[in-house]
Amino acid sequence: MYTLAEENYLKAIFKLSQITENVSTNQIAAELATKASSVTDMLRKLAEKLLINYTRYQGVSLTQTGEKVAINIIRRHRLWEYFLVEKLHFKWDEVHDMAEEMEHISSNELIDRLDEFMGFPSRDPHGDPIPDSKGNFKKNDLKPISVVGVNTCGIISGVKDHSTAFLQYLEKHGLIIGKKITVKEIITYDNAVILQMENKDIQISRDVAINLLIAL
Amino acid sequence: MYTLAEENYLKAIFKLSQITENVSTNQIAAELATKASSVTDMLRKLAEKLLINYTRYQGVSLTQTGEKVAINIIRRHRLWEYFLVEKLHFKWDEVHDMAEEMEHISSNELIDRLDEFMGFPSRDPHGDPIPDSKGNFKKNDLKPISVVGVNTCGIISGVKDHSTAFLQYLEKHGLIIGKKITVKEIITYDNAVILQMENKDIQISRDVAINLLIAL
DNA sequence: TAATTTTTTTAGTCTCATCTAAAAATACAA
DNA sequence: TTGTATTTTTAGATGAGACTAAAAAAATTA
Ligand SMILES: [Mn+2]
Ligand SMILES: [Mn+2]
Ligand SMILES: [Mn+2]
Ligand SMILES: [Mn+2]
Numbered sequence: 001m002y003t004l005a006e007e008n009y010l011k012a013i014f015k016l017s018q019i020t021e022n023v024s025t026n027q028i029a030a031e032l033a034t035k036a037s038s039v040t041d042m043l044r045k046l047a048e049k050l051l052i053n054y055t056r057y058q059g060v061s062l063t064q065t066g067e068k069v070a071i072n073i074i075r076r077h078r079l080w081e082y083f084l085v086e087k088l089h090f091k092w093d094e095v096h097d098m099a100e101e102m103e104h105i106s107s108n109e110l111i112d113r114l115d116e117f118m119g120f121p122s123r124d125p126h127g128d129p130i131p132d133s134k135g136n137f138k139k140n141d142l143k144p145i146s147v148v149g150v151n152t153c154g155i156i157s158g159v160k161d162h163s164t165a166f167l168q169y170l171e172k173h174g175l176i177i178g179k180k181i182t183v184k185e186i187i188t189y190d191n192a193v194i195l196q197m198e199n200k201d202i203q204i205s206r207d208v209a210i211n212l213l214i215a216l
Numbered sequence: 217m218y219t220l221a222e223e224n225y226l227k228a229i230f231k232l233s234q235i236t237e238n239v240s241t242n243q244i245a246a247e248l249a250t251k252a253s254s255v256t257d258m259l260r261k262l263a264e265k266l267l268i269n270y271t272r273y274q275g276v277s278l279t280q281t282g283e284k285v286a287i288n289i290i291r292r293h294r295l296w297e298y299f300l301v302e303k304l305h306f307k308w309d310e311v312h313d314m315a316e317e318m319e320h321i322s323s324n325e326l327i328d329r330l331d332e333f334m335g336f337p338s339r340d341p342h343g344d345p346i347p348d349s350k351g352n353f354k355k356n357d358l359k360p361i362s363v364v365g366v367n368t369c370g371i372i373s374g375v376k377d378h379s380t381a382f383l384q385y386l387e388k389h390g391l392i393i394g395k396k397i398t399v400k401e402i403i404t405y406d407n408a409v410i411l412q413m414e415n416k417d418i419q420i421s422r423d424v425a426i427n428l429l430i431a432l
Numbered sequence: 433t434a435a436t437t438t439t440t441t442t443a444g445t446c447t448c449a450t451c452t453a454a455a456a457a458t459a460c461a462a
Numbered sequence: 463t464t465g466t467a468t469t470t471t472t473a474g475a476t477g478a479g480a481c482t483a484a485a486a487a488a489a490t491t492a
Contacts, residue, residue: 005449025470038450040471045448057457057470088329098323105317113304221479241440254480256441261478273440273487437490446481456471462464 004104007073008032009042010051013062014070022059068135075131076111077103078124083114085125092125093167108133126167127158127177127213142213145183145193146206152183154214161211173202175212220320223289224248225258226267229278230286238275284351291347292327293319294340299330301341308341309383324349342383343374343393343429358429361399361409362422368399370430377427389418391428 002010012031016023025043029036040056047054051066062070080102084095105111112133115121123129131137142158156179159166170176174197184201185194191206204212218226228247232239241259245252256272263270267282278286296318300311321327328349331337339345347353358374372395375382386392390413400417401410407422420428 003448026468034449035451036470037452037472041449084326088326088333090329098321098326101321101323102318105314105321107314107317110300110304110314113306117304219478242438250479251481252440253442253482257479433492435490435492437488439488440486442485443483444481445483446479448478448480449476450478451476452474454471454473456469458467458469460465460467462466 001106002069005042006046006049006051007069007104009039009046010062010066010070011073011077013052013060014067014074017062022061024059028060071131071135071137072108073103075133075135075137076105078128078130079111079114079118079121081124081126082118082121082130086118086121091167091171093164093171095125096162096164123158125177126162140213142215144210145181145195145204145212145214146191146209148183148214148216150183150186152214152216153180154182154216155180156212157215158213159211160213166208166211169208170212173204175202175204181214217322218285221258222262222265222267223285223320225255225262226278226282226286227289227293229268229276230283230290233278238277240275244276287347287351287353288324289319291349291351291353292321294344294346295327295330295334295337297340297342298334298337298346302334302337307387309380309387311341312378312380339374341393342378356429358431360426361397361411361420361428361430362407362425364399364430364432366399366402368430368432369396370398370432371396372428373431374429375427376429382424382427385424386428389420391418391420397430 009028009032012028013023016027016031020027025036025039028039028043032039043052043054043060046052046066047060050063051069052060052062054060077099080099081095084090084098085092090098115130115133120132121130127140127142129137129140140158143154144160148154156175156177158177159170175181179197182196183193184196186192187194191209193204193206193209195202195204225244225248228244229239232243232247236243241252241255244255244259248255259268259270259276262268262282263276266279267285268276268278270276293315296315297311300306300314301308306314331346331349336348337346343356343358345353345356356374359370360376364370372391372393374393375386391397395413398412399409400412402408403410407425409420409422409425411418411420
């Protein structure tokens with residue numbers, strides 16, 4: 001239906017749309033590690049196909065069709081990640097790149113059966129919500145640890161940074177999804193945060209606190 | 217590692233090599249539903265990469281590397297087909313096209329884990345042997361019904377034609393893998409074959425007899 | 433063996449997705 | 463508001479993989 005490149009652009013635009021209303025050429029270029037001129041080319045093609053709203057120099061937004069396609073790709077990505085972790089026992093930091101390939105397998109019947117096979121999971125291994133077959137999914141109501149106050153109690157439920165390095169860091173320190181933590185202290189000097197988890201204190205930097213999400 | 221097109225060419229050449237020693241440009245073109253001139257272009261590239269032995273006008277054969285790559289793609293294809301049938305409950309005539317896409321997912325770690333997850337199956341849903349992670353697999357010792365004599369007894373174990381139409385025909389008439397059949401009579405006029413299966417007589421045409429394989 | 437047919441290769445185009453370099457539009461600051 | 467910096471688009475090129483048409487080689491037939 002859509003080419004690999006088109007799907008990747010739609011996914012990138014969707015992701016960036018969560019942060020800013022109108023997405024700029026340069027933002028997309030950065031997200032996809034490509035050049036602005038290449039982006040402009042593709043934007044014309046996507047606009048032609050009515051997948052995005054685009055007037056030159058004005059940035060882009062997804063049309064309803066474009067958004068539907070993007071959400072479907074995200075659904076596939078997250079379901080495959082869930083499969084890789086839950087059924088094939090990969091670690092959560094190992095699955096993203098494989099899912100980047102698998103998300104482009106085109107059959108929706110396949111993805112619906114996979115969903116059923118796994119019991120319709122609602123979140124992927126990184127805590128991100130999995131859209132259902134109609135494209136509905138709850139927006140994440142999770143908060144970065146960096147924005148909550150001292151004595152806040154919550155459950156580790158997601159990450160903002162999906163890099164292998166960050167996921168491995170969390171794993172190593174036992175900061176994994178499902179664990180209950182309490183914010184004990186915020187160091188005023190460097191905004192480091194001291195957490196209590198299972199009666200142990202763990203200090204994390206501000207960078208980590210920004211990227212680690214909890215459910216209150 | 218290799219492009220989609222390269223992988224598909226290697227797979228096609230491997231398949232054709234089972235029948236003829238040296239594979240011709242036209243044979244490959246027919247197999248891949250493309251033009252001879254396109255094949256020639258690709259053959260030069262594959263020879264360049266030392267995946268095939270090629271001198272112009274002389275046809276091609278796979279190098280050891282080329283064969284290894286081809287067998288690996290076949291392994292992936294058949295394991296995914298097995299997964300689709302055994303885990304996601306697709307029918308045997310529905311899985312080929314999906315597997316054509318899935319076989320290009322590049323991770324070997326993934327495919328090895330999938331293999332383990334399914335208990336190291338030895339044959340795919342169509343009775344074709346699945347190469348192990350080292351590329352070893354038994355050659356099919358199955359015989360088309362068309363070549364065995366009257367009173368031969370055997371178990372339906374594979375198909376030569378993998379088309380949806382043929383698989384659906386077999387399904388409809390209960391001629392599925394694992395069933396025990398006996399050749400009752402071969403009609404001299406048109407080489408149709410009358411089989412006995414579970415105390416019922418079934419007549420199949422010569423075309424069907426050629427494409428339906430049994431283990432003796 | 434010579435003529436004809438078939439197969440294969442070459443030459444030249446096309447589309448898709450990328451790039452660099454240069455031009456145009458927009459944003460920001462003095 | 464005018465000049466500079468930044469962003470975005472255009473122009474032109476490239477490589478992969480496909481195509482058509484024509485040339486060359488090989489195979490077949492007379
Ligand atoms: Mn991911
Ligand atoms: Mn994820
Ligand atoms: Mn198949
Ligand atoms: Mn098969």
